[in-house]
Every structure is written in structure tokens, then in C-alpha cells.
Amino acid sequence: MNRKHLSAAAAVTVSLVLGLTGCSTKGDSSPGSGDSGGIKAGPGVTDTAIRVGILTDLTGAAAPIGKPAMQAEQMYVDEVNAAGGVCGRKVELVVRDHGYDVQKAVAGYAEIQPRVAALGQLLGSGQTAALLDSIERDKMLTMVGGNSAANLGRQHVQVMNTTYDLDMINGLDFLVKTAGLKAGDKIGLIHQPGEYGDNAAEGARFAAKKAGLKLVVQTIKPTDTDMTAQVTAVGAEKVKAIVFAGTPGQTASLVGVAAATGLKVPVLAHAAAYVPQLLATPARPALEKMLYVTGGAPALSSDLPGVKELVVKYRTKYPKEQLNVGIQVGALNAAALVEALKAACEAKDLSREGIAAGLHTLKSFDNGMGSVLDFSDPSKSPNRKSYILQPVAGVPGGLKTVQDATEVPAVAEYLATEG
Known part of the structure; x- marks a missing residue:
């Protein structure tokens, strides 16, 4: 059976659920497309902000992965914003919790879709499968949390590591x-x-x-x-x-x-x-x-400089949270998205299609996590x-x-x- 035609179904769930501390959502305005300061802009982009959706599990079975992934992504974005943002704009995360429920994910996507420029995290293969057609229709660059080969070959759906x-x-x-x-x-x-x-x-x-x-x-x-x-x-x-x-x-x-x-x-x-x-x-x-x-991700106990730095920063900001691969997922997604936004800014095109094109310029992406990733061809695994x-x-x-x-x-x- 060809790996690109595997049937969509519910993916891995995490059976151990962590308690959830409060999480706010933000960014409910709905900017339209057009020209912004000489740069082509699309939904989610204003003169001062680039809004990115996070559709994840913060309260359900996969919360032990989804929560730290969201936190690590927010941590990275906060650092980028403190350094001036991207293209003269702050990156804002619009977070929605689907509780690992497919229907809640579909509803959450429908709610935030008009307001965001991309999805920096979509957790759950079942949730991803239900939204694939909508993502492609909306030309929404989406970084998926499941590395199934079934998600390869779509222009706006990005597998983030080894399948x-x-x-x-x-x-x-x-x-x-x-x-x-x-x-x-x-x-x-x-x-x-x-x-x-x-x-x-x-x-x-x-x-x-x-x-x-x-x-x-x-x-x-x-x-x-x-x-x-x-x-x-x-x-x-x-x-x-x-x-x-x-x-x-x-x-x-x-x-x-x-x-x-x-x-x-x-x-x-x-x-x-x-x-x-x-x-x-x-x-x-x-x-x-x-x-x-x-x-595809190294151990968090690794001596790799990028991993050690991530562990220190996460422990400092979230001292009560337990470390797991979720923080690597979030940090990788955020770093790749920021570089995609920078490339789109350089091309003066912050439309959704421009942001996706920006990601596909990253042929040798290295965020210090042990492997060099190639995002140039969405039909191929970025890491082998x-x-x-x-x-x-x-x-x-x-x-x-x-x-x-x-x-x-x-x-x-x-x-x-x-x-």
C-alpha cells in the first residue's frame, strides 16, 4: 500500500493526563487581505501583528504533549517579539483547545480560520484528517503534530520531522x-x-x-x-x-x-x-x-547546545511542568514558522500562499536540535x-x-x- 494513501483515522493518544493551568486566548480581530506597508498581506496580518493559530489539546488525552508544545511555542514567540518581532510586526498566538475531540477541532478551526495567517500547531492525526481539505482550500500553512506519511504531498500541510x-x-x-x-x-x-x-x-x-x-x-x-x-x-x-x-x-x-x-x-x-x-x-x-x-528528536538529556538551552529556558519559565518531547515539537514549529515569515517578508508577500512559499525556501533548517531539516518539498519527509x-x-x-x-x-x- 502506498504510504501517501493510508486511510485517515484517529492517531496516537497519550493516556496520562496532566492537570491544566489557565491558558488565555487572544487575537479575535479579523484583518483582511491587501497591501500593508508595501508588503502583500492576507488574513491574520495587520500593520502591527501577524496572528498564528494554535489548535491543540490542553485538557484531553493528549494534553501531556499538547500543553508543553503550546507553552514552548509561546516562549519562542515571546523571545522573537522582545527582539522586535518579524517584519516590523509582533507574532500573536491565537490558541484554541480541542480537548482531543475531532468535532471540537473542526469547530475551532472554523472560528479562527478567518483571523489567522497560518496554523503553528495542529495536534492529532484524527483532527488533521478531518481538516485536510479545509486547510488546502484556505491555503493555510499548517504544521501538523503527527508525522504520518499520509500527510505528505499537500502544499499547505507540513510534516515536521521523520515520518x-x-x-x-x-x-x-x-x-x-x-x-x-x-x-x-x-x-x-x-x-x-x-x-x-x-x-x-x-x-x-x-x-x-x-x-x-x-x-x-x-x-x-x-x-x-x-x-x-x-x-x-x-x-x-x-x-x-x-x-x-x-x-x-x-x-x-x-x-x-x-x-x-x-x-x-x-x-x-x-x-x-x-x-x-x-x-x-x-x-x-x-x-x-x-x-x-x-x-526524529534527540533526548532532552542530550548535550546538544540547542537542546540544553531549550531545557534551561523551559524550566525557568515553567518550573512546575514536566519535560517531554512536546517542548521540542513546540520549539521546532515556532522556529520554522518564524523563519518562514522572515522569508515571506523578504519576498514582500505575507499572504497565506506567501508564508507557505517562505517555508519551502528552508532547505537546510537547523535549530540546534540535532538534525538538519529540508522543508522545500512537502511531498517528502523533512528528515530521514x-x-x-x-x-x-x-x-x-x-x-x-x-x-x-x-x-x-x-x-x-x-x-x-x-x-
Whole structure:
């Protein structure tokens, strides 16, 4: 199945919900398009402001990711504004909470769409799938929170990091080498259906076939909380490893049940299936010993200067919040959007189409987070390298680096077959 035609469905949810502190919304005026100081302007742009929408989850199942992502984005924008803004204008975030509800996301989009120049964050693949046609119709540059390959190929929808399938190909290559897997060995593949799980599974299937591994497949529902049946099924087949694409709560159950039943094999999960709160559960010892995490973002415990600076700034501004990958998502989105706005300003075109064109000028974007991203072609993943991380308590984000960002040769082979 071609990776660009995966069916849209609800994506990964985060099962551990953090309490939400107050969050204000702002920016309800509706400027029209036209010429502003010699620069072409579109909706959301005035002589003094550029308004950017944030459509995310602040109170629902994905709030542990959505909230820090929004906060990090606001933190970055505040710094930009303190330094004079962009194109002589302040960047203002118009925040709406959809609570991880698709219908609320659709309603929120309809409300803010006339008032904003772009969407700096749209969290949730289910929410994204419901809005894709509207985003393209409105020519609204949108930075999506899910890295499904199904979102590639649209002029105004931007995947922000390595797609799930590529992460799994890179990750399974690591697992084959470090766990000593060989042709003929069986591995479990446990995943949710939908954009997230199916895309991750597609990459895992390709990598497994290339390595000569036999897959034992189990599917799960996003609402499933007990992985006993799935672990029992793959364990009966004597698998030597497990590849997983689900929610963080499911990760804790899977690894905990596997360890308790004697199936002490390595588990490779996508980064979307992990949050540091899991280390506060009884599954912590098994997680630290058995789990590996693959994704395009480095560990927050990394020595990379950009990561260390982000951690210090976030802890200073939000000392009561727990660090996780959400702050990297928010910081990346904000930095890329600001550079897109600068490019659009240089071209004297702050219309929605001008802002999208500005993003596509960023062929070697580096915000100090470990990988250089290419946003020039929305039909391609902006990154093809994945980190391998492992849970560990007592460090920022609850993860340490096991392998730096790597693209294995199988990625190019896979993309050639999919193209």
C-alpha cells in the first residue's frame, strides 16, 4: 500500500493526563487581505501583528504533549517579539483547545480560520484528517503534530520531522544489530490501526522482510489498556523482539506484562508511545531494561547546545511542568514558522500562499536540535534520520541517547519502492 494513501483515522493518544493551568486566548480581530506597508498581506496580518493559530489539546488525552508544545511555542514567540518581532510586526498566538475531540477541532478551526495567517500547531492525526481539505482550500500553512506519511504531498500541510515508517526502519535496523536477530527469527508487531499505527507498521514490515524476520502481528484499539492478550499471543510464538506503535499507557502495560510473564525481549516503540510519566509506574524497571524508543528528536538529556538551552529556558519559565518531547515539537514549529515569515517578508508577500512559499525556501533548517531539516518539498519527509533512546529516571525527559541520529541504507530502498 502506498504510504501517501493510508486511510485517515484517529492517531496516537497519550493516556496520562496532566492537570491544566489557565491558558488565555487572544487575537479575535479579523484583518483582511491587501497591501500593508508595501508588503502583500492576507488574513491574520495587520500593520502591527501577524496572528498564528494554535489548535491543540490542553485538557484531553493528549494534553501531556499538547500543553508543553503550546507553552514552548509561546516562549519562542515571546523571545522573537522582545527582539522586535518579524517584519516590523509582533507574532500573536491565537490558541484554541480541542480537548482531543475531532468535532471540537473542526469547530475551532472554523472560528479562527478567518483571523489567522497560518496554523503553528495542529495536534492529532484524527483532527488533521478531518481538516485536510479545509486547510488546502484556505491555503493555510499548517504544521501538523503527527508525522504520518499520509500527510505528505499537500502544499499547505507540513510534516515536521521523520515520518513514522522511516523511524521504524531505522529503529528495527538497530534492533537487528544489537539484539543479534537473524533471518528466520520471529518478532512481534503490535500496533493500532490508523494513520499512526499503520504507517509505523508499514515501515516495520519492510525492515523485517529485508532482514528475513517473520512477523507475528497483533492489532490493538486506542482504548485498550491491558496488553496481556497481545503479549500472550506473541509470546506463544517465541518471538525474540517486539515492535510497538500505540499509546504510552499501552507501552507500560506491554513491557510490564512481558517482563512479568518471562518474555524479557527488547521492545522497540515509536517516540509517540512514550512519556516520562511512565517511569513513575510499577513498570519502570522493565522499561529501563527492555524498551528502546525511535524518533526524529534527540533526548532532552542530550548535550546538544540547542537542546540544553531549550531545557534551561523551559524550566525557568515553567518550573512546575514536566519535560517531554512536546517542548521540542513546540520549539521546532515556532522556529520554522518564524523563519518562514522572515522569508515571506523578504519576498514582500505575507499572504497565506506567501508564508507557505517562505517555508519551502528552508532547505537546510537547523535549530540546534540535532538534525538538519529540508522543508522545500512537502511531498517528502523533512528528515530521514532517527535517534534511538532508552528510558532512564532522573534525567530531563526520562530518556538517554543510545544511538545518534542515523539513516540506514534501507530507508532509500524503501522510498524508492514507494515513489
